Amino acid sequence: MxxxxxxxxxxxxxxxxxxxxxxxxxxxxxxxxxxxxxxxxxxxxxxxxxxxxxxxxxxxxxxxxxxxxxxxxxxxxxxxxxxxxxxxxxxxxxxxxxxxxxxxxxxxxxxxxxxxxxxxxxxxxxxxxxxxxxxxxxxxxxxxxxxxxxxxxxxxxxxxxxxxxxxxxxxxxxxxxxxxxxxxxxxxxxxxxxLDRFLPRLGHMSERFALLMLIVVGEGFFKLVVTLSEKGIYKTNYEVLSNFMFGGISVFVLCWIYFDFAGNGKPKDTKKSTLVSWWLGHLVLMLCAIMVGVALAGEVKVGFWDPYPYKYAVIGCLGLAGYLMALLWIQYNIEHRVAHRFATAKIRMLGVALALITLFVVPHVPALVGNLLWGSALISQIAIPLTRAYLTLSKEEATSAEQEEAVQACVTLPQNDD
Incomplete structure (x- = not known):
């Protein structure tokens, strides 16, 4: 050889x-x-x-x-x-x-x-x-x-x-x-x-983005675990442990919505504007993901009834709002997926609005209320599309089955002899 x-x-x-x-x-x-x-x-x-x-x-x-x-x-x-x-x-x-x-x-x-x-x-x-x-x-x-x-x-x-x-x-x-x-x-x-030859393998780049995204979002787990370990898990109560688990679920959902709606997605075309938007959209998305990960470290610093540390809340709320907007922008610039039917701009803007409302409310309410508001902003981004997809696709499946039955009935109708 x-x-x-x-x-x-x-x-x-x-x-x-x-x-x-x-x-x-x-x-x-x-x-x-x-x-x-x-x-x-x-x-x-x-x-x-x-x-x-x-x-x-x-x-x-x-x-x-x-x-x-x-x-x-x-x-x-x-x-x-x-x-x-x-x-x-x-x-x-x-x-x-x-x-x-x-x-x-x-x-x-x-x-x-x-x-x-x-x-x-x-x-x-x-x-x-x-x-x-x-x-x-x-x-x-x-x-x-x-x-x-x-x-x-x-x-x-x-x-x-x-x-x-x-x-x-x-x-x-x-x-x-x-x-x-x-x-x-x-x-x-x-x-x-x-230049004509400056066209990277788009599938390769999308996979690189997805792998780095796992690293970036996973930083949130590092922050939560390290912060609690330094504090001493044996010194905490059920409130702090509940917040800790809420933070872990939030990190998981951040990753979930990315991979369902944008992860490993190739640009919809090779126009310069599309490639640049796809490129910079991932930069903003990852920056905001780190902000959210850092903000979640505040979960182990408070109980249910204490006010959430405001500086952490600021980067967490702004980070989530920026994350959802960047995700929507990436969705717009990649090839269409079935999931895009149900994760519309209105749903993304709902999450952004709830995140910003949380930013203004959180200094005046217990951390439990702030978590519920912020968590609604995040979890709505997967719960609403999933619910809509289930209802819509189930209805379409039922309609399709009825149409097939009607066609089959027409085919099998007895023919009258002349």
Whole structure:
């Protein structure tokens, strides 16, 4: 067997050139996702300890930066089927850069910033090298690899410079680099989305989104369990344990509504507006999911009759409202599902309205009432569509059965002899 036929030595191939390019995620990509469990947990911790407007924006900025780094790597692996051992070594070095970024988050306000920015710069440089490698190997003869590797190399330099200049200019330069990452994709005429070969495997990307979503939503379980374990489960009463279980169910329902109505969904077409909406919709959805997960940690801090910690309530209510709106936007931009018949915009807006009502009510009512209101906002998003689907489909099934019986009766009517 020639080396080129063995996955360990086979050169990367653009999926449009490969004979058998499936959409399933490779184990190396899954391992890369593993480090993001730690990153998301540490970002959630940061938000928990900085429940201020400034703290939220720093959290949102860090998450957006990390998410784009993850997404850019995912796009490359979706464009090019890469399984050789050199690619695996390169991905291992990219995992190291993500580890450095993760370890920097708790001290991001001071000396941790330099390590985060340098880790991010190295991550971008590795992405640039991945594209450069496809051009050097002759895998990509169009301008795609050359243009993308040049862009990421320049951005890596920008992020590296931001590590050494004083604040707030370092943050401003870094933020400008983050915006530029997206502009390189989306700008009219010159953006990468204008290139015919810049079309990732949409099934592969949707699976990557779904896998990261599991990690992001699962962060809520981390927060609940760690918070209760630190408090001491033996010190709690039935009220706190009930709240704890309510939080776990809420995390599960968050995941449920995503996978029923949007998870693993491919974009409905390949228009630029659709792809961008699908892409950014998942960014907002995951950001809001972390907010909800952090907010649920407040469940183990109160009993039934205490007021819910208001700072946690704010991010929980706004997070749920944003989550439902992002979910609706993703639904609109993916291929139609039967479930979309029953999860309409009105139902999503009902959940948003209840979440916002909870935001204004929660300071004046016991936590039990706040949980009932907020829980209604969330659980309505699966309970109403399920109920409507059962009633509608049962009625359609009965009608169809009646029509079949009528047709069968007409067929079997006795014929009169002339």
């Amino acid at each position: 020639a080396l080129d036929n063995h996955p360990m030595w086979r050169a990367p191939q653009h999926h449009m050139d490969a004979e058998h390019a499936h959409d399933h995620v490779h184990w190396v990509e899954l391992f890369y996702d593993l480090i993001h469990v730690v990153i998301i947990f540490l970002l959630g911790n940061y938000l928990s300890h900085h429940l201020t407007v400034e703290g939220f924006f720093i959290f949102a900025g860090l998450f957006t930066a990390v998410w784009f780094a993850w997404a850019d790597s995912s796009v490359f692996n979706s464009l090019y089927v890469s399984t050789d051992f050199k690619h695996r070594l390169i991905m291992s070095s990219q995992i190291i850069t993500a580890m450095v970024m993760a370890a920097s988050i708790p001290h991001i306000h001071d000396k941790g910033w330099m390590f985060f920015a340098l880790g991010y710069a190295a991550n971008r440089a590795i992405t640039a090298f991945l594209y450069h490698r496809t051009e050097r190997l002759g895998v990509e003869e169009s301008i795609l690899s050359r243009k993308t590797s040049r862009n990421f190399a320049l951005l890596a330099l920008v992020f590296a410079i931001s590590a050494f200049i004083p604040a707030p200019y370092s943050y401003m330069l870094f933020a400008a680099g983050i915006v530029t990452i997206q502009l390189q994709y989306m700008l009219p005429k010159v953006g990468l989305l204008e």
